[in-house]
Amino acid sequence: MNLPHRFTGALAVGGSVGRMSVSHGAAPVAPKKPVRVGLLGCGTVGNALAELIAKDSAVLAASTGLGLEIARVAVRDATKTRSVHVRPESVTGDPESVVSASDVDVVVEVMGGVEPARSLILSALRSGKPVVTANKELLASHWSELFRAAADSGVDLLHEAAVAGAIPLVRALRESLAGETITSVMGIVNGTTNYILTKMSEAGTSYEDALAEAQHLGYAETDPTADVEGHDAAAKAAILATIAFGQEVRASDVHTEGISAISASDIAVVRRLGYEVKLLAVAESVDGGRVAVRVHPAMVPLDHPLAGVRGSFNAVFVVGEAVGEMMFYGRGAGGMPTAAAVLGDLVDAAHNLRSGGYGRVSVPIRAHIVPIDELVAQYFVSVDVADKPGVLATVARVFGDNQVSIRSMEQVGLGDEAHLVFLTHTANEARVQATLAGLETCDAVKRVGALLRVVGEPEGTR
Amino acid sequence: MNLPHRFTGALAVGGSVGRMSVSHGAAPVAPKKPVRVGLLGCGTVGNALAELIAKDSAVLAASTGLGLEIARVAVRDATKTRSVHVRPESVTGDPESVVSASDVDVVVEVMGGVEPARSLILSALRSGKPVVTANKELLASHWSELFRAAADSGVDLLHEAAVAGAIPLVRALRESLAGETITSVMGIVNGTTNYILTKMSEAGTSYEDALAEAQHLGYAETDPTADVEGHDAAAKAAILATIAFGQEVRASDVHTEGISAISASDIAVVRRLGYEVKLLAVAESVDGGRVAVRVHPAMVPLDHPLAGVRGSFNAVFVVGEAVGEMMFYGRGAGGMPTAAAVLGDLVDAAHNLRSGGYGRVSVPIRAHIVPIDELVAQYFVSVDVADKPGVLATVARVFGDNQVSIRSMEQVGLGDEAHLVFLTHTANEARVQATLAGLETCDAVKRVGALLRVVGEPEGTR
Helix, strand or coil: CCHHHHHHHHHHHHCCCCCCCCCCCCCCCCCCCCEEEEEECCCHHHHHHHHHHHHHHHHHHHHHCCCEEEEEEECCCCCCCCCCCCCHHHEECCHHHHHHCCCCCEEEECCCCCCCHHHHHHHHHHCCCCEEECCHHHHHHHHHHHHHHHHHHCCCEECHHHCCCCCCHHHHHHHHCCCCCEEEEEEECCHHHHHHHHHHHHHCCCHHHHHHHHHHCCCCCCCCHHHHCCHHHHHHHHHHHHHHHCEECCHHHCEECCCCCCCHHHHHHHHHCCEEEEEEEEEEEECCCEEEEEEEEEEEECCCHHHHCCCCEEEEEEEECCCEEEEEEEECCCHHHHHHHHHHHHHHHHHHHHHCCCCCCCCCEECCECCHHHCEECEEEEEEECCCCCHHHHHHHHHHHCCCCEEEEEEECCHHHCEEEEEECCEEHHHHHHHHHHHHCCCCEEEEEEEEEECCCCCCCC | CCHHHHHHHHHHHHCCCCCCCCCCCCCCCCCCCCEEEEEECCCHHHHHHHHHHHHHHHHHHHHHCCCEEEEEEECCCCCCCCCCCCCHHHEECCHHHHHHCCCCCEEEECCCCCCCHHHHHHHHHHCCCCEEECCHHHHHHHHHHHHHHHHHHCCCEECHHHCCCCCCHHHHHHHHCCCCCEEEEEEECCHHHHHHHHHHHHHCCCHHHHHHHHHHCCCCCCCCHHHHCCHHHHHHHHHHHHHHHCEECCHHHCEECCCCCCCHHHHHHHHHCCEEEEEEEEEEEECCCEEEEEEEEEEEECCCHHHHCCCCEEEEEEEECCCEEEEEEEECCCHHHHHHHHHHHHHHHHHHHHHCCCCCCCCCEECCECCHHHCEECEEEEEEECCCCCHHHHHHHHHHHCCCCEEEEEEECCHHHCEEEEEECCEEHHHHHHHHHHHHCCCCEEEEEEEEEECCCCCCCC
């Protein structure tokens, strides 16, 4: 099999800067007969994918021996203008026709949402067509059903783009770290909230202004709930936990808190204490088998690699028994980065299709989830109070009554603006929740504000 | 094919926290018949690999359907004590016998050095045995020869561990980013020098003391030349460039400078200017096809993700046209992390072997290397001078005479300790080298010290 020599020739003649490699398994495939893609959804990602395939087709053909062609495209509104790389005659409003078409070899789903994406993907898998999807919501709620269908049909279901966009994390966890025991995964997996928190931290911008700016820049939706309340991150946390620990975790398993209660002054205090505030998705393997998984704003030590992840970037920090600490950093969203991740999967699926094999599919058991009440952490609590003598003692007593030990406390602001911030020693979540409930009933307390948990601090520093 | 269900059962019964997936292609393989590994070299990495295989074999078998067994081990000194997981009767002093043994399916080379590793690997590949290697020196000098042999035989040659240890970077570049056009790769790929520079930067430690500390901790060899002069990083730069750009780059192509001329006071000045000093391996695709590749101490803006990589950690920053900026961070060395990377490759090779396919192999053309003289960058130059009136003007004139424009200059220290530091505007390397030559002949100059190039600064800030 001297195929690579011919590839080399092609590269040399073309003067192309294509990358190496890729003749997966079996026999070489003549670039003349492309793998035909059925595209479900043609918004930002779909258009970017069409553009990438058009632009890179020569490089791809030379480096992988594969041609890719977008054969059919299903859209909601067939009259809308698409990328020039989408042939108008390939566009239809009927997605089932794309899935079932005999001239579609691989299905790419970038429409989002649970239905009809779920039915369409199941239908594709059951008819033996590999599927590439970027649909976090669907994966975080129907993992087993989808992967059982893929396994039964012996075809690929690939989803690199569903978590952390362009960052090649899924493949790393699934393949490069085969045989490795992952102990925890912590990620900044929502660019919108990271942009907002970065603005609040670096420029002292208020939450409201930072959100408005994120909306203006297109980082945040008009209704920002899914981002700022942590729902988007929760779906990604579920997927990360599922891959890392081999147990199916659903978004509904994830204890989820958002960032809307955090003020710029909280963040200023936290920075003075040596931490940065980040909305983290955290998944841990505990007690030899159970999975703890949560999304919440966290205090990350300033010298932790996650603390330096700024703006709309994503990063996922992975700890494994043998490999130690690792971090993957990059663009978590955006048309082009996401399309690039989809394209990587697509090349993989196309190869496997041509070589007659398929990728790595299995159906995990449902995870045993650790209730959030069992969490032990250090907590930061911000409390708006009436600025009167004795209030600090009153509030502190609520912590003491619930056996939550205080590491430091300080008053920030004066008069109507006064609030107290507390950093606890390691404490149990249930006791901290009881403390918060106690504070709510306390006359001197106007409002309980931010609740942050310390994450990523080295052992022995508590 | 309902094999995954059975796998799930196995996981559930064992209560194991093994990760998902992996039934690569074709038919399932009964765990009873293990893939037999021939290990060349059994030092730190070899022993760690034996331990990992022993520890994780149940998890591996459950999650991948594969058993792995170390069948034969070649060592230099067969009388030395090995891991308890290496059977004494498997150990031999004759590596050729391991490669040619009929009970060896896959060869793992962790002996290092060019010979006899090269001959042994070629022999294994030519006899149809896949090879996993961690040998950067060999790959950075004989890439084409090795990959031609692999391609001719249709077997895998995998090398994730050769660059950035446990960080799953090679697979990411090769597979996940298939179809992506990489424009640059910049990495902290030598943990020893990063440890030294971090100590100098954070504690003001002198170069000599920081090196001694690194040696004491086992991060640096007794003869630290390969690390501190950049040779180790140059081999890795060559491999990274080869993978990223699909053109064979050799270590001898890499313009290489080390860190031994840098003082703690240089670093203090650099930090004040808003940068961190890092030894970087830089590879760039320029002019539609040529490759610029170099290793040198660099000034990295403090808010650049590479600036926050501390201690002995490694990180590689990749820029692609569609994916944008990405960074991979983790342990670059150490027995366990390296062994984990080898194990990931080994699982891959074993799968491909069993499924009758093989991985992604091609033979790149030789790279067209851009001469260092063509580089355009900002430069930091530190010059020890006699502390006399007029010396600054004299020295500055040398820059001007060579048409190198100065962005800022300052005197650091007094009397015998006086030195001048210059930060230039973007300038051409050839002119800067002429400036340095001019400074060497200048009476007022006692010594030209550190030369740093600014890397990673956003466009338009020069």
